[in-house]
Amino acid sequence: MSAAFSRRVDAALADPILKLAIDRTAGTAEAKRALAVDGFAHFEQARTRAAAIKDHVVAHLGHYLEHFEASATAAGAQVHYARTADEACAIVIGICKAAGARTVARSKSMLGEEIGLPHALAEAGIGRIETDLAEHIIQLADERPSHIVWPAMHKTREQVSALFKQHHTAPHTEETIPAMAESARRHLRQGMLGADVGISGANFLIADSGAVCTVTNEGNAELSLVPPRVHIVTAGIEKLVPSMGHAAQLLRLLARSATGATLTQYTTFYTGPKRAADPDGPEAMHIVLIDNGRVKMRDEGLAEMLRCIRCGACMNHCVVFRQIGGHAYGGTYPGPMGAVLTPALDGLAASRDLPNACTLNGKCQEVCPVKIPLPTLLRGWREKSWREGLEPATMRQGIGAWAWVAQRPRLYRAAVRAAIFAMRRFGRGWIRALPLARGWTAHRDLPAPDAESFMSRYARGER
Numbered sequence: 001m002s003a004a005f006s007r008r009v010d011a012a013l014a015d016p017i018l019k020l021a022i023d024r025t026a027g028t029a030e031a032k033r034a035l036a037v038d039g040f041a042h043f044e045q046a047r048t049r050a051a052a053i054k055d056h057v058v059a060h061l062g063h064y065l066e067h068f069e070a071s072a073t074a075a076g077a078q079v080h081y082a083r084t085a086d087e088a089c090a091i092v093i094g095i096c097k098a099a100g101a102r103t104v105a106r107s108k109s110m111l112g113e114e115i116g117l118p119h120a121l122a123e124a125g126i127g128r129i130e131t132d133l134a135e136h137i138i139q140l141a142d143e144r145p146s147h148i149v150w151p152a153m154h155k156t157r158e159q160v161s162a163l164f165k166q167h168h169t170a171p172h173t174e175e176t177i178p179a180m181a182e183s184a185r186r187h188l189r190q191g192m193l194g195a196d197v198g199i200s201g202a203n204f205l206i207a208d209s210g211a212v213c214t215v216t217n218e219g220n221a222e223l224s225l226v227p228p229r230v231h232i233v234t235a236g237i238e239k240l241v242p243s244m245g246h247a248a249q250l251l252r253l254l255a256r257s258a259t260g261a262t263l264t265q266y267t268t269f270y271t272g273p274k275r276a277a278d279p280d281g282p283e284a285m286h287i288v289l290i291d292n293g294r295v296k297m298r299d300e301g302l303a304e305m306l307r308c309i310r311c312g313a314c315m316n317h318c319v320v321f322r323q324i325g326g327h328a329y330g331g332t333y334p335g336p337m338g339a340v341l342t343p344a345l346d347g348l349a350a351s352r353d354l355p356n357a358c359t360l361n362g363k364c365q366e367v368c369p370v371k372i373p374l375p376t377l378l379r380g381w382r383e384k385s386w387r388e389g390l391e392p393a394t395m396r397q398g399i400g401a402w403a404w405v406a407q408r409p410r411l412y413r414a415a416v417r418a419a420i421f422a423m424r425r426f427g428r429g430w431i432r433a434l435p436l437a438r439g440w441t442a443h444r445d446l447p448a449p450d451a452e453s454f455m456s457r458y459a460r461g462e463r
């Protein structure tokens with residue numbers, strides 16, 4: 001484990017408030033999802049269909065990109081393509097500057113975090129108002145999101161209350177959630193109505209109509225995208241679906257998997273800018289379609305990861321995430337999906353700890369609404385890391401020595417007998433420290449092994 005990852009994990013494990021905050025949110029989500037899935041008679045068939053829809057689009061990406069561009073252009077939007085995060089940010093900043101924007105209202109988008117848009121806007125001197133309640137909390141705290149659905153899940157309501165009192169002009173006086181929500185509403189509404197540009201992500205891009213779909217539970221996307229003069233959408237190219245019907249099939253799975261709700265409170269389809277007869281809406285709509293490594297992922301064995309609809313179920317059910325939270329992962333995307341995506345986005349050398357931090361218990365794959373084989377993809381990263389020699393020399397030598405012994409059955413059996421003897425002799429019931437495995441025993445004791453190994457019992461015919 002790298003020193004940086006180890007430090008982040010140790011800090012997370014030593015933080016009792018973090019664990020409380022994660023359990024409050026992820027624990028509730030886990031229970032609600034289970035109820036929602038129980039009440040959905042054809043959940044398995046829906047998952048299979050959803051995976052097939054996403055696989056089809058990813059296999060025919062060029063076709064659906066052209067189709068979407070033609071439909072969106074016909075509806076009056078302008079479509080831009082960005083190969084990299086820097087290109088995407090440059091396009092967005094260019095549009096903002098051309099519109100004379102001093103302030104933008106942003107509706108939550110993990111892609112915006114992925115491409116570093118908040119930073120790019122700050123560098124360009126453009127003010128930013130995060131309108132999603134959790135993103136607003138993150139902005140006030142000057143932190144990064146720790147979950148893709150609940151970016152502020154690491155904060156307790158007591159911490160949020162203190163932040164609002166520090167930053168809001170007319171904060172709540174009652175320590176209740178409705179009073180705190182009202183304080184945020186008062187604060188954010190002014191910013192949303194005064195913004196020059198609204199920036200959103202997209203949950204789905206509908207190829208046959210050129211519509212962009214966003215889902216929120218607060219209505220902040222609608223309020224931050226309709227009043228400004230310009231609406232900019234930043235979306236990964238994997239968000240395409242052929243038609244509204246296909247989007248509807250995925251929407252049925254998205255909310256259930258994320259929060260256990262049947263549908264999010266607000267599901268909106270934006271098709272082009274304001275038309276002549278429309279009472280309101282932006283004068284211009286720009287859609288920035290971003291690759292940022294997605295085509296490479298498709299072509300290099302990670303196509304299944306492009307099915308992801310960002311529901312967060314994999315992290316809510318992950319035993320590792322539930323202990324250490326999102327920040328310890330170090331990348332934009334945490335949890336099991338982040339452990340697959342981060343090496344693709346940031347490079348394997350910088351993030352090889354993440355695939356190795358997985359227990360491979362398979363729970364993430366079991367709950368993923370689009371059946372992404374996350375453990376298999378994580379094992380793929382581990383193999384690549386080994387092939388490329390990224391593991392520390394001590395680990396390579398240790399595993400090399402073990403492999404050498406394991407290929408010599410007599411020697412292997414003798415070594416196992418010697419190890420059992422030593423562990424029983426010195427462990428006295430429980431083993432509290434092991435040479436060469438201190439990282440393991442630092443956090444847990446192991447029971448001393450039985451006197452006889454499973455293989456020798458099996459050889460004797462014991463069943």
Ligand code: SF4
Nearest residue numbers: 308309311312314368
């Ligand atoms: S990998 Fe699956 S479970 Fe995890 S966020 Fe993506 S769609 Fe949801």
